[in-house]
Amino acid sequence: MIVILFFLTLFLASIAAGALGSIVGIGGGLIVIPILTLFLGVDIHYAIGASIVSIIATSSGAAATYVKDRITNLRIGMFLETGTTTGAIIGAAIAAYLSATILEAIFGTILILSLVPLVRKIGEEYPTKQELKGLAKKLNLRGDYVERDGRKIEYNATSPGKGLAGMLVAGLISGLLGIGSGTFKVLSMDLAMKLPMKVSTTTSNFMIGVTAAASAGIYFARGDVNPLITAPVALGILIGASIGTRLLVKARNTAVRKIFALVLAGSAIEMILRALGF
Amino acid sequence: MNLRDPNSMNRILGIVLKTGVVLSGVIIAIGTVLFLTNHSLDNTSAYLAYNPVLIPHGSFPVSLSSISSGLTSLDPSSIIQLGFLVLLATPVARVALSLFLFAAEKDRRFVYLTATVLAILLFSMLATPLIPLFNG
Numbered sequence: 001m002i003v004i005l006f007f008l009t010l011f012l013a014s015i016a017a018g019a020l021g022s023i024v025g026i027g028g029g030l031i032v033i034p035i036l037t038l039f040l041g042v043d044i045h046y047a048i049g050a051s052i053v054s055i056i057a058t059s060s061g062a063a064a065t066y067v068k069d070r071i072t073n074l075r076i077g078m079f080l081e082t083g084t085t086t087g088a089i090i091g092a093a094i095a096a097y098l099s100a101t102i103l104e105a106i107f108g109t110i111l112i113l114s115l116v117p118l119v120r121k122i123g124e125e126y127p128t129k130q131e132l133k134g135l136a137k138k139l140n141l142r143g144d145y146v147e148r149d150g151r152k153i154e155y156n157a158t159s160p161g162k163g164l165a166g167m168l169v170a171g172l173i174s175g176l177l178g179i180g181s182g183t184f185k186v187l188s189m190d191l192a193m194k195l196p197m198k199v200s201t202t203t204s205n206f207m208i209g210v211t212a213a214a215s216a217g218i219y220f221a222r223g224d225v226n227p228l229i230t231a232p233v234a235l236g237i238l239i240g241a242s243i244g245t246r247l248l249v250k251a252r253n254t255a256v257r258k259i260f261a262l263v264l265a266g267s268a269i270e271m272i273l274r275a276l277g278f
Numbered sequence: 279m280n281l282r283d284p285n286s287m288n289r290i291l292g293i294v295l296k297t298g299v300v301l302s303g304v305i306i307a308i309g310t311v312l313f314l315t316n317h318s319l320d321n322t323s324a325y326l327a328y329n330p331v332l333i334p335h336g337s338f339p340v341s342l343s344s345i346s347s348g349l350t351s352l353d354p355s356s357i358i359q360l361g362f363l364v365l366l367a368t369p370v371a372r373v374a375l376s377l378f379l380f381a382a383e384k385d386r387r388f389v390y391l392t393a394t395v396l397a398i399l400l401f402s403m404l405a406t407p408l409i410p411l412f413n414g
Binding site for chain 2: 046063217220222229
């Protein structure tokens with residue numbers, strides 16, 4: 001393939017990945033990795049390097065908008081980030097002793113199983129307001145944001161312990177498999193901590209960038225971040241993320257959850273196919 | 279801008295993030311245009327070979343010294359790598375500035391919590407992987 005064609009293909013795919021990723025709180029690796037390995041025949045190491053770049057670009061690109069709109073809950077994100085970063089370091093340290101195939105199979109199965117509780121609350125626009133108690137009260141894990149029609153949405157987080165445990169697992173998976181595991185982060189916040197869906201996805205957006213940055217150095221120094229691949233990915237993702245963020249602030253929580261459920265199903269299938277050796 | 283006022287801290291955070299994102303986008307775009315003007319019709323296989331034995335790869339720079347020497351000769355891949363490093367700095371800046379944000383909110387617990395996240399982040403970014411980056 002000639003360079004210009006490779007560039008354009010990857011650039012356009014990355015715009016789509018950036019838009020989708022910024023809406024549902026994932027890094028876009030779900031789209032970027034298979035395009036690179038299956039369609040463009042790129043080595044998996046470069047594909048994972050590109051995925052790290054796409055995660056950081058999605059996160060930072062989306063953040064520039066979300067900080068202004070204040071949907072992201074920085075407190076909840078920072079609290080949970082202690083779990084993901086710790087998990088990621090442990091995961092990277094023990095990766096050599098575990099089989100990626102088994103991990104992918106387990107992760108894929110968890111994602112499929114989590115579709116059940118997710119689908120059960122598919123029509124829920126706002127969670128019923130929880131009582132702020134225990135650790136959540138101590139850390140003041142509550143928040144509010146203003147919808148486009150001017151309504152102020154207030155919420156309290158529940159079960160921060162469960163959420164943190166979920167993030168530790170998400171971090172472990174990131175460290176072990178080199179993926180952002182944004183799906184798992186959104187699931188933990190949506191199902192365990194009962195945050196509004198848009199708060200879960202934008203807060204996940206913040207978190208995936210920090211987790212990916214923690215492991216970016218090693219991929220960069222190893223030579224997995226190839227500029228020919230990362231340039232169209234980064235540029236496409238930044239444009240896509242600015243489109244996605246504009247859509248998200250106007251979107252209904254139910255719409256975001258439906259898109260997320262589809263992405264989750266796709267992500268689970270991809271994991272299981274990977275485990276089966278495709 | 280008052281560093282002790284949470285609202286202006288939030289604004290500063292937004293400005294820093296936006297500047298980082300736009301700056302890295304512009305740098306990467308410049309590198310891309312420079313690359314494409316000379317290599318649009320090349321075959322990609324020359325740039326995509328992955329050989330772990332040859333790491334660090336000859337075709338693009340992965341250390342700060344090789345990137346900076348590449349920049350002086352306007353080497354496109356060095357410019358793109360620089361753009362990526364700027365992008366990489368934005369989440370780090372976001373956590374670091376949040377530290378000031380929580381300090382402005384006089385929320386001591388979260389200052390400690392954020393300091394922990396920043397420490398873990400910097401540790402895993404700098405501890406092992408970047409040592410070859412600085413030496414190479």
